[in-house]
Amino acid sequence: MSDQIKTFRQHNHDNCVESAMHAAQDICDAQHLKLTPARQRVLEILLESHTALGAYDILERLSNEGGKAQPPVVYRALDFLVGNGLAHKIEQLNAFVACVHSHKDHNPAFMICKKCKRVAETEIPNVPTALNQHAMDSGFVIEQTIIEARGICPSCNETAK
Amino acid sequence: MSDQIKTFRQHNHDNCVESAMHAAQDICDAQHLKLTPARQRVLEILLESHTALGAYDILERLSNEGGKAQPPVVYRALDFLVGNGLAHKIEQLNAFVACVHSHKDHNPAFMICKKCKRVAETEIPNVPTALNQHAMDSGFVIEQTIIEARGICPSCNETAK
DNA sequence: CGTTGATATGTTATATTATATCACATACGA
DNA sequence: TCGTATGTGATATAATATAACATATCAACG
Numbered sequence: 001m002s003d004q005i006k007t008f009r010q011h012n013h014d015n016c017v018e019s020a021m022h023a024a025q026d027i028c029d030a031q032h033l034k035l036t037p038a039r040q041r042v043l044e045i046l047l048e049s050h051t052a053l054g055a056y057d058i059l060e061r062l063s064n065e066g067g068k069a070q071p072p073v074v075y076r077a078l079d080f081l082v083g084n085g086l087a088h089k090i091e092q093l094n095a096f097v098a099c100v101h102s103h104k105d106h107n108p109a110f111m112i113c114k115k116c117k118r119v120a121e122t123e124i125p126n127v128p129t130a131l132n133q134h135a136m137d138s139g140f141v142i143e144q145t146i147i148e149a150r151g152i153c154p155s156c157n158e159t160a161k
Numbered sequence: 162m163s164d165q166i167k168t169f170r171q172h173n174h175d176n177c178v179e180s181a182m183h184a185a186q187d188i189c190d191a192q193h194l195k196l197t198p199a200r201q202r203v204l205e206i207l208l209e210s211h212t213a214l215g216a217y218d219i220l221e222r223l224s225n226e227g228g229k230a231q232p233p234v235v236y237r238a239l240d241f242l243v244g245n246g247l248a249h250k251i252e253q254l255n256a257f258v259a260c261v262h263s264h265k266d267h268n269p270a271f272m273i274c275k276k277c278k279r280v281a282e283t284e285i286p287n288v289p290t291a292l293n294q295h296a297m298d299s300g301f302v303i304e305q306t307i308i309e310a311r312g313i314c315p316s317c318n319e320t321a322k
Numbered sequence: 323c324g325t326t327g328a329t330a331t332g333t334t335a336t337a338t339t340a341t342a343t344c345a346c347a348t349a350c351g352a
Numbered sequence: 353t354c355g356t357a358t359g360t361g362a363t364a365t366a367a368t369a370t371a372a373c374a375t376a377t378c379a380a381c382g
Contacts, residue, residue, distance in 0.1 A: 034329085034330080036330070036331085038330085038331075039330095054367080054368075055367095055368065055369075056367070056368070067332090069332090070332070070333060070334080071368085071369070071370085072331090072332085072333080072369090072370075072371090073331075073332080073333095075368095075369065075370075076330080076331080092273075093254075094339095094340090094367085094368060094369090109289070109291075109292045109295075111292075111295075111296060111299075111301045111303070113301075120299065120301065122291075122292065122295040123291075124289050124291040124292055125291055127310070128270070128285050128289045128308065130270075130283075130284075130285040130286055131270045131272075131283065131285055131308060131310060134270075134272075134283045135272060135310065135312070138272075138281065138315060139314075139315030139318065140272045140274075140281065140310070140312055140313070140314055140315060141312045141313045141318060142272070142310045142311075142312040143310075143311055143312040143313070144310070144311045144312070145308065145309070145310045145311075146308070146309045146310075146311070147289065147292060147306060147307070147308045147309075148306070148307045148308075148309070149288070149292060149296065149301075149303045149304075149305070149306045149307075150303075150304055150305045150306075150307070151296070151301055151302045151303040151304040151305070152301070152302045152304070153300075153301055154299060154300030154301060157300065157302060195356085195357080197357070197358085199357085199358075200357095215340075215341075216340090216341065216342075217340065217341070230359090231359070231360055231361080232341085232342070232343085233342090233343075233344090233358090233359085233360080234358075234359075234360095236341095236342065236343075237357080237358080255340080255341060255342090255366095255367090323382105324381105324382095325380105325381090325382085326379105326380090326381085326382100327378105327379095327380090327381105328377105328378090328379090328380100329376100329377085329378085329379100330375100330376080330377070330378095331374100331375075331376065331377090332373105332374080332375070332376090333372105333373090333374085333375100334371105334372090334373090334374105335370105335371085335372085336369100336370080336371075336372100337368100337369075337370065337371085338367100338368075338369070338370085339366100339367080339368070339369090340365100340366080340367065340368085341364100341365075341366070341367080342363100342364080342365070342366090343362105343363080343364065343365090344361105344362080344363075344364085345360105345361095345362085345363100346359105346360090346361095347358100347359080347360085348357100348358080348359070348360100349356105349357080349358070349359090350355105350356085350357080350358095351354105351355095351356085351357100352353100352354090352355090352356100
């Protein structure tokens with residue numbers, strides 16, 4: 001597999017996942033909350049995906065790891081995470097994202113291949129100037145910015161041509 | 162209503178909707194396809210929203226305009242639009258977007274209030290440099306970029322404080 | 323220790339909502 | 353008058369979420 005394709009398929013997020021997990025652990029310790037294995041694993045899954053996931057997406061990933069989890073397992077973990085500010089629910093999507101409050105300066109950008117649906121992730125150093133300007137003009141307070149680019153990934157570009 | 166809030170609620174897209182509708186009409190004329198009122202209206206709704214909409218989102222907006230439309234009305238129009246390249250289905254979301262091929266240089270940006278869920282739209286002149294760079298490095302061909310900023314809109318910011 | 327009570331988990335079944343299609347009657351235009 | 357588009361009611365399919373109850377874990381207390 002070429003470097004390009006490998007890059008497209010999986011961006012290494014170990015660092016930021018790990019630091020976020022530590023931050024979460026600290027928050028729980030401070031508030032006498034238990035970040036149990038199930039909750040930990042769901043949070044990790046959210047952090048790894050680095051985008052909004054449906055409850056059943058999470059369930060599927062959990063189930064790939066051995067025992068087949070049931071829906072309530074995921075919903076309970078999500079209740080805990082959302083209830084304690086470690087994750088958010090995006091109502092419009094019925095999906096959940098890990099809270100990245102601990103590193104607000106992180107602006108993920110996704111490149112989504114419209115052929116194979118794979119998603120590559122990268123990040124950009126700061127909110128685009130024009131958007132920032134518009135937000136300030138209108139009084140909107142930006143907490144997180146997500147950029148989605150739709151297009152064709154390198155491998156699909158080759159084969160489909 | 163203050164200018165700020167008005168700005169937040171509705172950004173005027175008449176120009177780009179209109180030009181896209183003309184382009185669609187031209188395409189249909191050239192291929193002897195009929196852009197009937199129903200199809201026209203669904204395409205307009207997609208263009209106005211300028212983001213992916215579920216079939217029932219479209220249905221709701223159609224129904225607000227007089228006679229209450231039924232699901233097949235929307236699905237038929239969408240079949241036509243997708244079948245003829247005037248719109249795309251985002252399988253991952255079960256949602257539909259108008260094809261904006263005719264104005265590739267348009268990069269919408271959305272500011273979504275996480276309290277009231279209202280969405281303001283603006284646009285930025287070009288794809289953020291860092292993302293563009295990364296795409297080029299990996300061989301990804303960007304067709305459209307959508308930026309979503311989550312945060313708090315001016316009116317929620319006042320009341321919730 | 324051992325018991326108890328609070329919290330977390332395992333598991334089956336099912337409720338709720340969103341998404342999509344069927345089937346048939348009617349209209350309209352080439 | 354045939355092909356295509358629309359109106360409309362009913363229903364199928366899939367995604368999302370919860371109810372209910374049994375079991376497990378673990379810390380606090382006597």
